[in-house]
Amino acid sequence: MHVQTMIRAGHVMPMTEDRAVLSNQAILINDGRIVAILDPAQCADVTADVVYELPDHIVLPGFVNAHTHAPMNLLRGLGADLPLMQWLQTKIWPAEGKLMSPAFCHDGALLAGEEMINSGVTCASDHYFFSADVARGLTEAGMKCSVSAIIIGFPSAMAADDEAYIRCAHELFEEFADSRNVRVTVGPHAPYTVSDIMLTAARDLSEKYGARIHMHVDETQTEIEDSLKQYGMRPVERLHKLGLLNDRFISVHTVHPDDKEIELLAQAGASIVHCPCSNLKLASGFSPVSRMMQAGINLAIGTDGVASNDKLDMLGETRLAAMLGKAVANDTTVMKVADLLYAATMGGAKALGWDDRIGSIEAGKDADIIAVDLGAADSIPVSDPASQLLYSAGREDITHVWVDGQLVVKKQQSTELRNLSREKLQNLAKTWQNRI
Ligand SMILES: [Zn+2]
Incomplete structure (x- = not known):
């Protein structure tokens, strides 16, 4: 032969x-x-x-980096050691407000792609604005990617209101419908930034295009407390009630799920993306990853964006996930080497529904x-x-x-x-x- x-x-x-x-x-x-x-x-x-x-x-x-914000490579190093809200309000959001544009997203993604491909990442799942430009930047760096049709309850340089976000989402799905190396997910930002109406719209987009939903969920304790106050239920329960949970749902971070939420995610066949560096740097907390794995939930690993990491190093991220998971579970026998390396590759591919090819x-x-x-x-x-x-x-x-x-x-x-x-x-x- x-x-x-x-x-x-x-x-x-x-x-x-x-x-x-x-x-x-x-x-x-x-x-x-x-x-x-x-x-x-x-x-x-x-x-x-x-x-x-x-x-x-x-x-x-x-490696499949299952959660990142590639354009944020251009915001590297801003605001170390600040409290979360101060970091967002005084550093990240003003910088984004000033710079946000298709060119910013393309150039940041190109830099991130260059960093990732040199770190062995051959596919990344991104969550940001102007995702067509993000996709172009990442593919120019030589990698495959999944990019998000973002939905967020604030006006941005990309979209002024809910209607515009939905229009951008349809355009993104149509632009990459026949692409071999770019896929599109629906990206409602997080339960606390997206209304019930728009979460329902995200669900409908996911059904129409057979697409994954890629969303930050249960990232901080404050998010859970606010959800209980505003909706009388925890974030995952709310997503379940609105019909978003199924095997196309990708729950990013998931630092503070209770037993009921873990059960709901497991029953739905959803995936979680663990981003330990970001959770530690932003003092978000300690995710019960081994408990979620034991419940049968597919685990993927993500770096999150450079603004909260500050590197797109999947091997390092996976190493930290293994060690942190053992410490959190107080058990050296969990978070096994083979399972973690599987999560960093096949786990990500499964989360993205791309395991038939990568x-x-x-x-x-x-x-x-x-x-x-x-x-x-x-x-x-x-x-x-x-x-x-x-x-x-x-x-x-x-x-x-x-x-x-x-x-x-x-x-x-x-x-x-x-x-x-x-x-x-x-x-x-x-x-x-x-x-x-
Ligand atoms: Zn994120």
């Missing part, structure tokens, strides 16, 4: 349901799609136009693949590749990124540092590892 591309890797984590970690595999790619994953004995007679030999790497599907390395799927170097001093010796990918490696170790089979990122791996060669360090690590 002859293929266009063959990636031979020391370790492969395809993110299949069995959470397998395979050794010494070859991934074969033709016309942007994965053809097969074979062990060396099976591919003796396979030839390829290009062969990548990556014996020290772990190869996995590209999220795992399986025959027939898009070749959206990353390779992470586990041979450098920060990861050796390697005894558990998946665990060390999550806990030892960093985004700087992501050396190769392919989207649709095209190599879009290629970084040099460090070979020499102060005369200590990579080989010498590896031999040293191996010598001691063999004595364990």
Whole structure:
């Protein structure tokens, strides 16, 4: 057999349901799609136009950043250490008020896309204004994306009133109806910024276009208290009552759900997107993620926007999610490595309803693949590749990124540092590892 591309890797984590970690595999790619994953004995007679030999790497599907506000990359660094409302009122909203435009959203998304693709993110789900321009920025950076038809109860540079938001939503869905690499979600901002009437309209848009609903929910304790005061019920109960909860619903943050809300989300088949950096930096609280996973809710990971993170580093975000989740549950056995890496890839793909094409390395799927170097001093010796990918490696170790089979990122791996060669360090690590 002859293929266009063959990636031979020391370790492969395809993110299949069995959470397998395979050794010494070859991934074969033709016309942007994965053809097969074979062990060396099976591919003796396979030839390829290009062969990548990556014996020290772990190869996995590209990360799916399930929640971000890409244009906010242009607001990086504003207002650290301020209380949440002061941060929004004195820094973020005035800056957005001044800058908001299609060009701002395009340029910010381009920067965010560049940061994300270099961090191994091959698909992002964005939530912002002027989403057609966001989509153009992200795709110019080489990635796939899902962008939101935002609905919010305030006038903006994009839309003056409810009617205009709905009109913009229809236009966005129509513009990308036939796009292969851009999808559209309905993006009601949050329960506290969207009226019952507009939430119902969001539900109708989701039904008309078969689209996901992507929404911040239960982010702060204040949001819950205000909902109880204004509507006599908690936010998730209100969304349930209005008919928004189903398997197309993506609940972002979900820091403060009670048992009933967890049950409602689980029964609906909804997904949650956990954004631990943002929750910590904004002092939003500690999400009961492991309880939601135990209830059967699909978990995805998101970075949120740079204004509250301040980086779009999915590997780092997932590492924090694992550690924080263990501490919150007071249980080291929850938030397992394989489940967290699955959440950062396939979990995101499932949340977006895109798991037929992305999220795992399986025959027939898009070749959206990353390779992470586990041979450098920060990861050796390697005894558990998946665990060390999550806990030892960093985004700087992501050396190769392919989207649709095209190599879009290629970084040099460090070979020499102060005369200590990579080989010498590896031999040293191996010598001691063999004595364990
Ligand atoms: Zn957000």
